[in-house]
Amino acid sequence: MAELKISDGYQCISPGDGQEKAFYPYFTDQDLTRALEEVAEGYQFLSKTSIQERKDMLYSIAAKIEERAGKLAKLVTEEMGKPITQSKAEIQKCADMARYHADQGEEWLKKEVVDTPQLTYEIHQEPLGPVLFISTWNNPFLQATLAIVPQLIIGNSVLAKPAPNAPRCILEMEKIVEELKLPAKIFVPVLTTIPQTEEILKNTDIKGVTFIGSTKAGRRVGSLAGESFKAAVIDAGGSDPMVVLQDADLEEAAKGAVGARFGNTGQSCVAAKRIIVHEAVYDDFMAAFILETKKLKVGDPMDEATTVGPLATHQARDLVKGQIEQSLSQGAELIYGGKVLEGSGAFIEPTILSNVNCDMLPSKEEVFGPVAAVYKVKSLKEAVDYANDTPYGLGASVYTKTPEKIVPLLETGNVAVNTKVATNFPVPFGGIKASGYGVYFGREGVTTFTNSKVVNIPK
Incomplete structure (x- = not known):
């Protein structure tokens, strides 16, 4: 089995x-010097284009993505293991x-006018310049698209740095733009x-940065961006709670928990990693949750019937396995799954842990894999306390009629x-606490x- 050798370069190993x-x-x-020169030239070109020209570029990019949707979906699946049906949804x-x-x-981006008795203010939204996008691997083509689309409509050119194990989606986006x-x-x-x-982050010719990745790396990126006053959005880790209260529709909550925790093999910053259930409905919820989890099919991610594929790397699989073992050593109970599957792929079974409390690993670390940690609480207050007892603050879901x-x-x-938390481009998305900012x-x-x-015009 090939191993990821990050020190050698960008190595693509199909999980x-x-x-x-x-x-x-x-x-x-x-x-790198040549890339910096190219992105500067790109900005000089874009700064002279009209909004209509940039809109037309985006319409063309959308059409080109759809033209090769099947190829791109297979690339996502091959690159990081996402089940092919989920990859197709990502491409669309x-x-x-x-x-x-x-x-x-x-x-x-249109001009805003604010009137006062003495002055008229015009607020113009102008491009900043070249922007750096630092990507992770869990939604590789979605992030390649996020790198270019918002910046293009503004008029900013983009440097796009992919994850070392998943560069090909960004390279495919380069071909589409070319x-x-x-x-x-x-x-x-x-x-x-x-x-x-x-060094790119320190370069004053780069005017902004968007980062998606771990909290540790996000802190470093945000620090360097701040030193040169760059505009920055930091999307870091998450350990989202899903709260099920006593008035919840338990069938819907169980289905929602399976989709929110095991979609993309649990490799999502907004996955429902901690499931907090009121004791009045705990047993019924757990029975329904286990039943729904058993319906999942683990296997070849290219198979249309597969709902849970491999983790993105063998190292990630081993890390998640270690987190399960540590949780069990702290007193958690293994209710379902938990095994590494035999073979050359980076597979681990969907896993449910119960008897979890806020002193255990799932409350202290982000578990980036198909592991649901279930907590039992006695009241609404305790549910809120458990939900908030985490370094992260990206998303949360609640199942209740109130x-x-x-x-x-x-x-x-x-x-x-x-329902589950999901990014949706009509509305802003970001977190607080150790999940980042912007x-x-x-x-x-x-x-x-x-x-x-802002332009001030006397009356």
């Missing part, structure tokens, strides 16, 4: 079978994202080392009521990377 599919050496310093979401920003961008046949490169992948990436009693009490950036998507996400220039 379904353990075979190497591609390898890319790290950029040399000369490669990417096309929809490009089209939506083309439809809404002009409204988001088919626009523009006079300059507006989307430039950079296959850089950590020190090289930090959401007004709990939603205002949750310390989080997003709350879903009787938002992407929606008008707020776009204008983060603009200069709100």
Whole structure:
């Protein structure tokens, strides 16, 4: 079985079978210098285009994504193991994202006029310049699309740094953008080392950064961005609670828990990692949850019938297995699953742990895999205390007929009521606490990377 050798470069090992599919050496310093020159030229070109020209570029990108949707979905699955039906949904979401920003961008960026008795103020949203996007691997083409789409409608060019184990989706996006046949490169992948990436962050010609990844890395990126006053959005870790109160529809809650925890093999920042259930309905919920979990099919991610694929790397599988074992050593109870599957793939069974409390690992660390930690609580107050007892604050979901009693009490950036948390590009998305700061998507996400220039005009 091939191992991920991060020190050598960007190595693509398919987690379904353990075979190497591609390898890319790290950029040399000369490669990086050229990329910085190209992204600067790209910005100079974009700064002279009209909003209509940029909208047309996005419509073209949306069409090109849809034209090769099958190929792109297979690439996502091969690259990080997502079941193919979920990869197909990811690709369609990417096309929809490009089209939506083309439809809404002009409204988001239009001049705002504010009148006072003495002055008229005009607020103009202007592009900042080249922006760095640092991606992770769990939604690789969605993140490649998120790298280019909001910046393109603004007029900012993009340096895109992929995860070392999943660079090919960003390289495919580069090909799509190149088919626009523009006079300059507006989307430039950079296959850089950590020190090289930090040099980019320190470069004052780079005017902003979007980061998606771990909390530890997010702190470092945010610190370096702050030193040069860059606009920044940091989307870091999450350990989202799902709260099931005594008036919940338990059948819907159980189905929701399975989708929210085991979708993308549990590898989502907004997965429902901690399931907090009122004792009055705990036994009935657990019976329904286990029944729904047993319906999942673990297997070849290219098989349309598969609902749970491998983890993205063998190292990730081993980490999750270790987290399960540590949780059990702390007193958690294994209710279902928990085994590493034999073979060359990075598979682990969907797992349910019960008897979990706030002193155990699932409350202290993000478990980025198919492991549901279930807590039993006696009251609404205890449910809220458990939900908030985490370093993170990305999302939360609640199953109840009276959401007004709990939603205002949750310390989080997003709350879903009787459904799961999901990113959706019409509205902003971001977290608080150790989950980061800033938002992407929606008008707020776009204008983060603009200069709100205020013009004062006397009356």
